[in-house]
Amino acid sequence: MAESIQLEVTRYSPEKGAAPSSQTFEVPLRRDWVVLDALNHIKDQMDGTLTYRWSCRMGICGSCGMMVNGEPKLTCATFLHDYAPGPVRVEPLRYFPIVRDLVVEMSDFMRKLRKVKPWIIREEEKPVSQGEYLQTPVELDTYKQYSMCINCMLCYAACPVYGLDPLFIGPAAIALAQRYNLDSRDAGSRERLEIISQHEGIWGCTFVGECTKVCPKHVDPSGAIQQYKLTAAKDWFKSWLMPRGAK
Amino acid sequence: MEVFSHDVLLIGGGGAGLRAAIAVVEANPKLTVAVVSKVYPMRSHTVSAEGGSAGVIKPGDSLDEHAYDTISGGDWLCDQDAVEAFVKEAPEELLRLEHWGCPWSREPDGHIAVRAFGGMKKMRTWFAADKTGFHMLHTLFQTTLSYAGIKRYDEWFVTKLLVDDGQVQGVVAIEQMTGRVHAILAKAVILCTGGCGRVFPYTTNAAIKTGDGMGLAYRAGAPLKDMEFIQYHPTGLPFTGILITEATRAEGGWLLNKDGYRYLQDYDLGKPEPKPVLRSMELGPRDRLSQAFVKEMEKGRTVKGPYGDVVHLDLRQLGEKLINTKLPFVRELCLKYENIDPVKELIPVRPVVHYMMGGVHTDIHGATPLAGLYAAGEVACVSINGANRLGSNSLPELLVFGARAGKAAAAFAAEQRDPGKQVLEQAMDENRRLEEQYLHKSGGRERVATLREEMQKTMEAGAGIYRAAGSLTEAQRSLQKIRERTANVMLDDHSLTFNTELIAALEQSFLLDVAEAMVHSALHRTESRGAHQRTDFPDRDDQQFLAHTLVSRNPDGGPRVSHLPVTITRWPPGKRVYGQAAQQTQGR
Amino acid sequence: MTHGEHDAVQGYTTHHPRWFRKRVSTYWWLEQWAYLKFVLRELSSIFVAGFIVIVLLWIRAVSGGPEAYETFLNCMKSPLVVVLSVIGIVFVALHSVTWFGLTPRAMAVRVAGKKLPEFLIIAVNYAAWIVASGFIAWVVLRG
Numbered sequence: 001m002a003e004s005i006q007l008e009v010t011r012y013s014p015e016k017g018a019a020p021s022s023q024t025f026e027v028p029l030r031r032d033w034v035v036l037d038a039l040n041h042i043k044d045q046m047d048g049t050l051t052y053r054w055s056c057r058m059g060i061c062g063s064c065g066m067m068v069n070g071e072p073k074l075t076c077a078t079f080l081h082d083y084a085p086g087p088v089r090v091e092p093l094r095y096f097p098i099v100r101d102l103v104v105e106m107s108d109f110m111r112k113l114r115k116v117k118p119w120i121i122r123e124e125e126k127p128v129s130q131g132e133y134l135q136t137p138v139e140l141d142t143y144k145q146y147s148m149c150i151n152c153m154l155c156y157a158a159c160p161v162y163g164l165d166p167l168f169i170g171p172a173a174i175a176l177a178q179r180y181n182l183d184s185r186d187a188g189s190r191e192r193l194e195i196i197s198q199h200e201g202i203w204g205c206t207f208v209g210e211c212t213k214v215c216p217k218h219v220d221p222s223g224a225i226q227q228y229k230l231t232a233a234k235d236w237f238k239s240w241l242m243p244r245g246a247k
Numbered sequence: 248m249e250v251f252s253h254d255v256l257l258i259g260g261g262g263a264g265l266r267a268a269i270a271v272v273e274a275n276p277k278l279t280v281a282v283v284s285k286v287y288p289m290r291s292h293t294v295s296a297e298g299g300s301a302g303v304i305k306p307g308d309s310l311d312e313h314a315y316d317t318i319s320g321g322d323w324l325c326d327q328d329a330v331e332a333f334v335k336e337a338p339e340e341l342l343r344l345e346h347w348g349c350p351w352s353r354e355p356d357g358h359i360a361v362r363a364f365g366g367m368k369k370m371r372t373w374f375a376a377d378k379t380g381f382h383m384l385h386t387l388f389q390t391t392l393s394y395a396g397i398k399r400y401d402e403w404f405v406t407k408l409l410v411d412d413g414q415v416q417g418v419v420a421i422e423q424m425t426g427r428v429h430a431i432l433a434k435a436v437i438l439c440t441g442g443c444g445r446v447f448p449y450t451t452n453a454a455i456k457t458g459d460g461m462g463l464a465y466r467a468g469a470p471l472k473d474m475e476f477i478q479y480h481p482t483g484l485p486f487t488g489i490l491i492t493e494a495t496r497a498e499g500g501w502l503l504n505k506d507g508y509r510y511l512q513d514y515d516l517g518k519p520e521p522k523p524v525l526r527s528m529e530l531g532p533r534d535r536l537s538q539a540f541v542k543e544m545e546k547g548r549t550v551k552g553p554y555g556d557v558v559h560l561d562l563r564q565l566g567e568k569l570i571n572t573k574l575p576f577v578r579e580l581c582l583k584y585e586n587i588d589p590v591k592e593l594i595p596v597r598p599v600v601h602y603m604m605g606g607v608h609t610d611i612h613g614a615t616p617l618a619g620l621y622a623a624g625e626v627a628c629v630s631i632n633g634a635n636r637l638g639s640n641s642l643p644e645l646l647v648f649g650a651r652a653g654k655a656a657a658a659f660a661a662e663q664r665d666p667g668k669q670v671l672e673q674a675m676d677e678n679r680r681l682e683e684q685y686l687h688k689s690g691g692r693e694r695v696a697t698l699r700e701e702m703q704k705t706m707e708a709g710a711g712i713y714r715a716a717g718s719l720t721e722a723q724r725s726l727q728k729i730r731e732r733t734a735n736v737m738l739d740d741h742s743l744t745f746n747t748e749l750i751a752a753l754e755q756s757f758l759l760d761v762a763e764a765m766v767h768s769a770l771h772r773t774e775s776r777g778a779h780q781r782t783d784f785p786d787r788d789d790q791q792f793l794a795h796t797l798v799s800r801n802p803d804g805g806p807r808v809s810h811l812p813v814t815i816t817r818w819p820p821g822k823r824v825y826g827q828a829a830q831q832t833q834g835r
Numbered sequence: 836m837t838h839g840e841h842d843a844v845q846g847y848t849t850h851h852p853r854w855f856r857k858r859v860s861t862y863w864w865l866e867q868w869a870y871l872k873f874v875l876r877e878l879s880s881i882f883v884a885g886f887i888v889i890v891l892l893w894i895r896a897v898s899g900g901p902e903a904y905e906t907f908l909n910c911m912k913s914p915l916v917v918v919l920s921v922i923g924i925v926f927v928a929l930h931s932v933t934w935f936g937l938t939p940r941a942m943a944v945r946v947a948g949k950k951l952p953e954f955l956i957i958a959v960n961y962a963a964w965i966v967a968s969g970f971i972a973w974v975v976l977r978g
Contacts, residue, residue: 014853015742031487032584044696048739048748055287058455058489058580060381061290070867077583097854098422100745105854106287110401119393120348128342131304132356140350142945147350147382151289160870163859176389183348207937208873226941 005029005080006087007038009050012098020098022089029084035075036064039090039102045187052102059216062152066102067091072214093153095163109153112169116177116195121188139184143246146179148217155221167200169176171211171221174202179226181231188230196234205229248679249429250671253281253398254660255653256418256433257796258405258460260284261291262380262645263624263652264439265387266340268397270653276396277656283400283420283431283454285750288388292453293645297379298364299372300642303404304337305361308369310334311643317640318818320366320532322777323672324473327816329611329629333640333647340646341373350375350385352573362573363497366532366637366825375496379578391565399401400431404750407677408436408467409618409670415467415619417668419677423750425745426680426743434663435656437502438464440651442603442625443761445754450600451490451756460626462757464607465764468719469617470799472811473771474761475779479712481536483599487584491596493579493638495575495589498573502536503593504548506754514539517826518788521564524827531708531825534635534778537598543808551597553727560828566590574689588737598712602641604632604778605625605768605779608797608811613652619659622651630795630828633813634777685749691737695752698736702755702762710766711771715783719770726763733759761784768796789820843897883921935960 012020025040025046036054043050054064057076062074069089080088083179096104126133155171162168177196181189196202205225212222255271259266272281282288303313313334317434318325325566345359352374363370365440373719375382380670403420409430410416420423431793440460446454446812481502482491504510509528517527518693523779526531540558543549562570562577562833567590570578574589581594606628612630613621624645629773666829724802733756740748774788775781794810799805843877860866864874910916939956 012855013742014744014855019859031841038822043748044694049742050693050746050968051740052748055286055290055455056292057296057487058295058574059377059583060295061292061453063286063290085879094857094861096854100742103745108628110287117940118389119395120390122344125346128339128346132342132345132351132359135353137353137355140353141950144350147385148378150381151287160863160873163863171746177846180348183350185348190805206869206873206877207941208535209937209940210869212940213869217867223940227943228939230941 001031001081002029005038005084006041007035008087009039009042009102010091010098011050015102017107024087027080029080031081033080033091035066035068035073035078035080035088037083038080038088039075042078049130050102051100056243060150063149064084064136065093065152065154065157066110067094067157070158074152074154074216077216092159093163095159106153107150108166109156109170109172109211112173113176115169116173116191117188118176118180120180120183120186121191122185123187133185135184142183142184143179146182147177147181149176149219149221150217152216153216154215154216158214160208160210161204161206165200165204168204169196169201171225172219174228175219175221175224193232193235196228202228202232248427248674248730250432250642250674251281251429251664252279252301252432252634254278254433255280255435255437256431257282257437257439258284259291259441259624259626260288260388260399260401261298261439261441261624261648262293262384262387262642263626264288264291264437265384265391266646266649267439267623267653267656268391269387269435270650271396271657271695272394274654274657276826277394277827278660279398281398281400281431281433282391282395283403283405283418285402285404285423285459287643288391289385289399290397290455291384293380293455293642294382295451295453295490296383296642297377297490298376298494298497298638299362299379299498300337300383301364301367301372301637301639302339302643303371304338304342304359305369305371308371311332312368313337313371315818316367316526317394317569317637319631319821320637321635322787322823323480323789323818324476324630324633324776324795324813326630326814327818328609329631331816332611333644334525336650337643340643340650344386344646345635347386347390350382352376362494362561363523363530364637365493365530365536366526367530367639370525372497372639374494376572377492377574378643380479382602383645394699401618403429404753406726406753408463409666409673410467410617411667413618414781415617418673421681423745423747426746428674428678430671432666432670433619434660434666435621437613437652438607438620438622438626439624439658440615440626440749443726443758444603445699446707446758446762446765447600447702448485449597449707450699450821451488452600453479455553457754458603458761459754459757459775461606461764462624462760463621464615464617464620465760465800467617467674469590469615469620469762469801470608470797470809471605471658472608472795472797473630473634473762473768474635474798475832476777477600477605477620477710477765478533478602478778479537479598480601481540481595481598482531482560482596483601484580484584485552485557485595485597488599489580489584490599490601491560491580492574492595493533495560495562495574495577496756497523498569499523499565500529500530501564502596503559503561504543505550506548507559508548509511510543511536511539512540517828525827532635532637532823533601534780535825536615537712538777538780540598553596555597557595557597560589560596561592561593563591571741572645602636604630604634604636605765608795609652610650611657613648614655614659619663621652621656625650627652628795634672634779639791647789681749685736685738685752686741686743688738691735693737695736695738695748695755699751699755699758700735702726702759705729706762706765710769714769714782715781715787716770717795718785719766721740722766723763723770726759726766730759730763745786763807767808770796771808774795793820874932875926876929879933883925883930885919885923886927927937931964935964
């Protein structure tokens with residue numbers, strides 16, 4: 001194994017420059033190092049101004065998403081030696097406004113998460129003293145995959161529809177809506193359908209499928225969206241054929 | 248500088264903070280409540296908890312047994328009135344979370360499933376596969392989105408509590424996006440900032456766990472309690488420190504030394520059986536398991552790895568199906584970070600710092616002695632965990648005390664007048680301090696990272712699993728030198744936009760305060776109890792030390808120690824018994 | 836609502852116009868092989884539509900009598916049409932293969948509580964294709 005590897009990192013400061021530029025750093029190439037370790041090394045020892053988000057370094061908090069050689073990755077789960085001899089290009093997540101260096105502006109994503117009503121909707125709430133709502137392992141399995149999203153936004157960075165149309169609600173948010181729709185304890189599918197069966201919702205998706213490819217937690221958002229389209233279409237037909245009896 | 252104002256302010260958006268926010272809104276919808284967090288809430292460290300959350304719901308289990316397990320696990324340093332309230336409210340809170348959509352794992356008939364866990368006599372740990380904290384946090388976060396009344400300040404870093412007339416009136420915080428310093432006034436403030444694992448070099452804790460809330464409270468005049476009790480989790484991965492959940496042992500994993508021997512049997516933890524036995528061997532309490540590792544290492548029976556000594560965690564006997572169903576995240580982590588498949592190979596593990604039993608001193612309602620200041624979660628010390636926390640007690644702790652602190656703060660805030668404007672002067676001073684000491688300062692020689700690493704090395708050497716007067720005094724001296732060097736800190740980054748180096752420097756100063764409090768408390772406790780083991784005082788001393796260590800800051804800045812007796816209700820101090828002998832001992 | 840949020844029409848925070856927004860190039864689909872494959876997949880529907888048009892013209896030619904049919908066949912034999920047809924067949928094949936590959940993702944079929952493995956659903960599609968093609972081939976060739 002070579003001794004070191006070069007990182008080409010995006011630098012941008014709204015207080016200084018007009019546009020982002022690239023800066024090259026040489027870092028040690030260690031067997032166990034992930035790209036995040038390299039970034040920490042640069043910040044700690046070489047250039048304290050390098051700015052990026054990170055926290056858990058075990059792929060569960062979703063903070064450290066960046067573009068590595070043009071692909072959206074969690075830098076805490078991406079090993080340097082897979083890119084040897086390098087150089088490795090590290091850029092902020094695509095399709096989001098860049099705040100500083102590798103940090104992107106996330107409020108659009110946060111707004112969309114909330115928009116789809118990602119909480120249990122029920123007509124009547126039974127008191128806690130009456131115990132749990134029963135849910136069999138099979139019922140849990142129906143939505144479990146969609147509950148695994150860590151909100152890392154790699155899917156948005158992979159989605160050309162989001163890139164071209166910032167109004168698109170996006171893979172993670174729609175998958176999250178589907179997580180609640182399929183939860184046997186929820187009764188809010190109708191409410192969510194009205195929000196999501198729009199052009200900015202499921203109908204904007206053209207099933208490119210890149211979101212599913214890059215998802216580190218195997219949530220399969222594009223599958224969720226296509227299934228949601230089928231449900232929405234069936235629902236539409238039913239309401240058309242049986243306007244009074246539909247449900 | 249802008250000034251904002253709310254009735255109740257939560258610092259920290261993890262499990263405790265979000266639960267408390269909901270509690271405030273539900274207790275009194277007329278109050279305004281806001282959550283200020285240095286990261287987006289779904290990044291909070293609650294997200295990485297794996298194993299489970301204990302609550303008594305199955306027949307054959309009882310609140311008294313959960314209480315006894317907790318109290319004996321805590322080596323009798325737990326306040327028993329707090330534990331009694333905790334074990335009673337834990338199942339209600341976990342059920343409430345289920346109503347909010349938490350995907351708890353189930354039995355075939357649809358009821359909540361429970362598993363065994365370390366130190367617990369009965370199976371009472373609820374779990375969501377092996378990502379319990381993740382599911383709890385996301386359920387809580389998504390539920391808070393349904394409350395229009397809960398405002399959030401995402402990525403705002405609180406640097407100081409505003410105190411006037413002996414009462415907390417709000418905070419000063421940096422809006423990281425723009426670097427602007429603001430004041431947020433509040434009638435009640437609840438600290439939910441979590442632990443401080445980053446005081447040590449090897450920890451399961453995320454980068455954000457820098458003891459901010461403990462530092463804030465300490466500087467504002469609130470005492471910290473039991474700071475000498477630091478929990479080492481017996482099974483963390485070497486190099487990264489990534490947590491391998493206790494659930495691996497609950498499902499039947501074994502700890503083997505270099506000879507393939509289940510060494511825990513040599514340490515009064517019972518006899519090895521093929522299947523897991525509750526409160527025995529690998530299901531013993533965390534402090535004892537971590538101490539056994541050190542003893543094995545001294546005997547030369549641990550495995551030499553590229554990153555130091557390790558032992559092996561053997562999951563092969565569990566089988567692929569069980570691992571994929573109950574421990575899928577563990578398998579993922581081992582494959583990814585160690586290139587090891589636990590289905591076929593042994594996992595190298597070692598004790599790593601994991602949890603802080605100590606913290607900001609509160610009563611059983613989450614109130615600190617400082618009027619208007621509350622605390623809940625790992626940042627607080629009520630104390631229900633005593634000298635050693637049992638696994639799966641900290642997740643329900645977030646919910647129970649988050650809710651209690653929320654209710655108490657709401658009741659308090661409803662009685663308060665609006666904070667006066669005099670605190671705004673303090674806020675302006677703080678703004679000036681940040682500029683002078685960090686942003687506009689030139690010269691200086693010490694890099695933040697260097698100071699941090701030196702502090703971590705010092706703590707690992709002086710205040711690790713085993714400590715003594717010599718190592719602690721040495722640590723004190725080293726920390727003092729580091730504090731002097733901190734005055735010379737130099738930042739590369741002087742910009743305003745998202746200055747993470749500034750944040751790191753501020754976090755480092757909180758860590759230093761916490762480290763000093765830890766070492767000072769450890770020096771004063773001349774006995775061994777739970778996770779605090781003095782080689783020069785190896786026995787437990789209930790005569791002098793059935794009491795909490797309180798450390799407060801003197802006006803000159805140094806620490807001052809005092810003691811607070813433990814509240815004993817129904818369980819007089821006894822011997823901690825694990826292994827087969829524990830099967831005969833009944834919790835009273 | 837997060838403090839500082841303005842629900843701008845474009846969905847961005849207008850609070851901070853200094854954030855850098857990279858323009859998405861018109862040739863975004865050339866930047867990645869996966870994107871190019873996607874665009875080709877979508878373009879294949881044009882050829883599907885093209886073949887439908889040809890079939891309609893064919894029917895019109897047949898109903899127009901032997902002369903009309905003769906003209907049509909000569910047209911079909913011209914080199915340009917042959918080349919286009921070959922290209923068309925490639926794209927229609929691409930269309931079918933990608934369609935079959937995507938079906939299991941769009942439909943979660945559960946039998947006795949367990950999700951059917953993807954290859955099974957794909958295999959069913961291919962089987963139906965082969966059977967249908969076989970049947971048509973038999974009808975056409977037996978005469």
